[in-house]
Amino acid sequence: MAKIISLVNQKGGVGKTTTSINLSASLGKFGKNTLLIDLDPQGNATTGLGVDKGAIKYSVYDVLTQKCDIKEAIIKTGFTKLAILPATINLAGLDVELIQMEYSNPEFKKNEQLKRVLESVEEYFDYIIIDCPPSLGINTINALVASNSVIIPVQCEFFALEGVSQLLNTIIMTQSKLNPGLTIEGVLLTLLDSRTNLGLEVVEEVRKYFGNKVFNTIIPRLVRLVEAPSHGMPICDYDPTCRATEAYLNLAKEVIERDGN
DSSP: OOEEEEEOOSSSSSSHHHHHHHHHHHHHHTTOOEEEEEOOTTOHHHHHTTOOGGGOSSOHHHHHTTSSOHHHHOEEOSSTTEEEEOOOGGGGGHHHHHHHHHHHOTTOOGGGHHHHHHTTTGGGOSEEEEEOOSSOSHHHHHHHHHOSEEEEEEESSTTTTTTHHHHHHHHHHHHHHTOTTOEEEEEEEEEEOTTSHHHHHHHHHHHHHHGGGEEEEEEEOOHHHHHGGGGTOOHHHHOTTSHHHHHHHHHHHHHHHHTTO
16 A cells, blocks of 8 residues: 655745655655656646656546546656656646535535545555645645645755744644644755755754654755756656765655655
8 A cells, every 4th residue: 555645835946846756766766666646737747757748638637527537647657666647737727626526516525536536546556756736725735635644845045944834734734634644754855055054054943943853865956956857857867876866765765764664
């Protein structure tokens, strides 16, 4: 049965999609069958794995609005043990459609739709990684309800913790009302420029705030990491010798070890 992990932070630019892509690919490198779900209407995780959006027949939007079965929409990538449930711009209208579906069918639960559709494929994967949009709307709530745990990427920059309390409140609300089993897998420090004192100060501040929830792995700010998605590849395939490749492989090891696998 798959461990389902959401990557969540309502702030943009914190390395959430980059981490979703590269953690998923790294888990695959360790022999874990992994499904990446792109739940962001921008679809950056989809293009970051080289999927041609123009060739997509069914997307996560079609799955969540019951227009197709999830197995029809999952795409095998060219990367080791990695599949993706892709996103297109249609996903931007998901909230309206789910609300309408709930209104017309009292048994339909708009916040539990992703959880419900994943039940038919959980047995085929070791990990399901969900890339959430930079908001705390209905897409993200669906992800939190479906997940076992959450990874919170926090960038090593000024105002790093801004908005984190709001995110934690959303997680607590989800735990109390919708998903009591939801936990924080860990807090991931990203975009570290080790040449600056500020970055190192933020590392210290975040570790003080979250304690042992912070992963030992820190993701560096590197040009190669920015380049990789434009080539439709995770960093471990784009540049196997890059420091970011080592970092994401180490993160995958930490996730696997935390799960006792």
